[in-house]
Amino acid sequence: MKRFLCRGLTLVPLSRAQAWLWVPTGDRNANKKANIREQRDEILAQLRPFVAGLLALGALSLVGCQSARQPGSMSHASVQVKGHSLEDIRQTITAVFREAGYSLAAASPEEMVFDRPGSRRDAAKWGGWAGEGVTMRVKVRLSRMLDGAQLLEADAFAVQNSDDEFFRTERRNILLNRRPYQKLLDEVARRMK
Numbered sequence: 001m002k003r004f005l006c007r008g009l010t011l012v013p014l015s016r017a018q019a020w021l022w023v024p025t026g027d028r029n030a031n032k033k034a035n036i037r038e039q040r041d042e043i044l045a046q047l048r049p050f051v052a053g054l055l056a057l058g059a060l061s062l063v064g065c066q067s068a069r070q071p072g073s074m075s076h077a078s079v080q081v082k083g084h085s086l087e088d089i090r091q092t093i094t095a096v097f098r099e100a101g102y103s104l105a106a107a108s109p110e111e112m113v114f115d116r117p118g119s120r121r122d123a124a125k126w127g128g129w130a131g132e133g134v135t136m137r138v139k140v141r142l143s144r145m146l147d148g149a150q151l152l153e154a155d156a157f158a159v160q161n162s163d164d165e166f167f168r169t170e171r172r173n174i175l176l177n178r179r180p181y182q183k184l185l186d187e188v189a190r191r192m193k
Contacts, residue, residue, distance in 0.1 A: 075141075075153040076173065077181035079189045082149040086142065089150055089192065093140055096187050102138065112140045118158070126158035126171070135162035137170065138181060152188065154181045 072078025081089055093112060094104055102114035118126065118134030126134045137157040145151050156177070161167040 072151055072153045074175075076138075076156045076175060076178050077154040077185045079152050079182075079185040080145065080149045081152060081189055081192045082147075084150070084192050086150065089142065089152070089188070092188050092191050093152070096184055096191070097138070097140075100184055105137070110142060112142070114138045114140070115159075115162075122158065126160055133161050133163050135159040138184075140185075152185055154185055156181055 090107075090112065097104070097114045100116075102116045104112065105115040106113040115135050115137050118136050122136055123134045135158075137159050139155050139157065141151075141153045141155075143151045143153070156173040157170045158173060160169045160171065
C-alpha cells in the first residue's frame with residue numbers, strides 16, 4: 001500500500017513551496033534516506049484523512065444502494081396503505097392534496113394528477129427568463145402489492161409554459177427534494193389508520 005501511495009505521490013503536482021521536500025539533504029546517504037523517509041511520512045499523514053474520506057464515501061454509496069430494492073424507492077415519496085378500499089384511498093388522497101393547495105387535474109384507475117400554481121421561487125427556478133407560467137404537478141400512482149396493500153407513489157414535476165399547449169414542457173424534479181411529497185403521503189397514511 002505504501003509503495004502504491006508513494007508512486008501515486010510522484011504524479012501529484014507539487015507547488016514550488018513543497019517541491020523542496022523531495023530534494024535529499026544531508027552529508028551522508030544515511031542522512032538523505034532518513035530525510036526522505038520523514039518527508040514521505042509527513043505527506044502520507046496528510047493523505048490519510050483524504051483516503052479515509054474516500055473510503056467512507058464509498059461505503060455510504062454502497063449502503064444507499066440498498067434502498068433501491070424497496071417498493072417505491074425510485075419515487076419522490078411512497079407509502080403503503082392496508083385494509084382500505086381503493087375508493088376510500090382515492091378520496092383521502094384528493095382531500096389531503098386539496099388542503100395542500102393542489103387541484104385534481106386528471107385521474108385514471110392507476111394514477112391521479114394534481115396541479116398547483118408555482119410560487120415565485122418555483123417560477124425563478126423553472127420559469128425561464130420571464131419567471132411565470134410554471135405549474136407544479138404531482139402524479140400519484142396506485143398499485144396493488146402481493147400482500148393486498150396499496151402502494152402509493154408520488155412523483156413531482158415542474159411544468160414550464162403551462163399556459164401554452166405547444167411549448168409546454170414537463171420536467172421531473174430531482175429526488176433530493178422528497179420531504180414535502182413524503183409528508184403529503186404520510187398524512188394520507190395517517191388518516192387511513
